Amino acid sequence: MRIQVLFFGLLKDAAGRSSEWLELPDGATLADLIQHYELRIPKLQELLPSLALSVNQHYAGPGTVLGHNDEVALLPPVSGGSAVSRAAIVREPIDTQAVLERIKRPEDGAAIVFEGVVRNNTRGRKTLYLDYEAYEEMALKQMEELAVQAVEQFHVRDVAVVHRLGRLEIGETSVLIVVASGHRGAAYEASRWLIDTLKQKVPIWKKEYFVDGAVWADGEPFPDEIPRAQGSPIRPVASK
Numbered sequence: 001m002r003i004q005v006l007f008f009g010l011l012k013d014a015a016g017r018s019s020e021w022l023e024l025p026d027g028a029t030l031a032d033l034i035q036h037y038e039l040r041i042p043k044l045q046e047l048l049p050s051l052a053l054s055v056n057q058h059y060a061g062p063g064t065v066l067g068h069n070d071e072v073a074l075l076p077p078v079s080g081g082s083a084v085s086r087a088a089i090v091r092e093p094i095d096t097q098a099v100l101e102r103i104k105r106p107e108d109g110a111a112i113v114f115e116g117v118v119r120n121n122t123r124g125r126k127t128l129y130l131d132y133e134a135y136e137e138m139a140l141k142q143m144e145e146l147a148v149q150a151v152e153q154f155h156v157r158d159v160a161v162v163h164r165l166g167r168l169e170i171g172e173t174s175v176l177i178v179v180a181s182g183h184r185g186a187a188y189e190a191s192r193w194l195i196d197t198l199k200q201k202v203p204i205w206k207k208e209y210f211v212d213g214a215v216w217a218d219g220e221p222f223p224d225e226i227p228r229a230q231g232s233p234i235r236p237v238a239s240k
Contacts, residue, residue: 001026001068003033009076011051014043024066030055031062033072044074051076052088059088059162061098086147087161089140094173099160103180108157110184112191116175118168122217128209132165132174135203139163142202146194154190156181161194163204174206 003022007015015037024032030053038044044051052075053060066072096115104111118130147159162176177194181187206217 001028001066003028003066004069004071005033005037006071006073008073011041011044011047011074011076014041028066029062030060030064030066030072033066034062037074047076058092059090060092061095061102063095063098086151086159087140087143088163089134089136089143090162090164091166092164094162094164094176096173096176096178099162099176099178103158103160103178105157105180107182108180109182110180110187112177112179112181112184112187114175114177114191114195115173116195118170118172118174120170122208122210125210125212127170128211129170130168130174131207131209132163132168133205133207134163134165136165139202139204143198146197146201150179150190150194154181154186154193156186156190159190159194161198163198163202165204 001024003024004019005022006019007017012018022033022036024036034044034048034053038048053062053064054073054075055064055066056071057073094115096113100111100113118127120127143161143163147161150156150159156179158180160176160178164172164174168174175195175198177191177198179187179191179194181190208215208217
């Protein structure tokens with residue numbers, strides 16, 4: 001099968017081109033593609049810990065199976081961001097194990113995983129599914145800033161925050177937080193702070209679909225330091 005591969009930033013310089021077509025066997029994964037380029041582009045090995053991967057413009061993990069004519073992008077850290085991107089917004093199912101394996105290091109004494117999961121009821125009403133939407137550019141920036149703040153505030157080694165948008169079925173993961181640290185106490189505290197603050201500050205909203213209709217979920221109030229459009233809000237405006 002043929003895969004189109006895109007290179008950006010310093011990877012474009014290292015590869016000597018911005019894109020190319022690559023022939024891979026059926027059933028190949030992103031990990032197979034990376035292995036191919038590790039041999040061709042020596043600099044890729046030292047960059048791997050900071051790279052993100054996308055398939056057809058969606059972030060994806062190394063275990064993602066590729067299809068014919070897929071577009072794969074190798075993404076170095078974006079300008080103005082932290083040294084390693086710690087946040088992502090996706091529309092495909094979140095691969096918790098892939099994120100956990102990317103974050104963990106031999107020096108860690110703890111790796112805490114939190115998953116927000118779609119439940120089948122809200123205040124006694126049977127939930128059919130949820131639909132998440134976001135002000136994506138701002139939400140991603142806010143998530144990245146919260147991740148950096150968590151590392152600095154709780155002295156953990158690294159964190160990852162992933163939120164999914166679009167239609168989610170019962171039992172699917174809507175948000176994932178992974179915290180890696182030398183000690184479990186700091187990891188627990190950072191994880192709790194991240195999800196609580198994300199629910200207050202990040203512009204992501206959910207619509208709940210029931211057997212008898214649909215409503216936008218009431219969210220939690222924005223923190224006091226966030227300016228309001230006019231006075232104090234009567235109802236919360238950011239939702240999880």
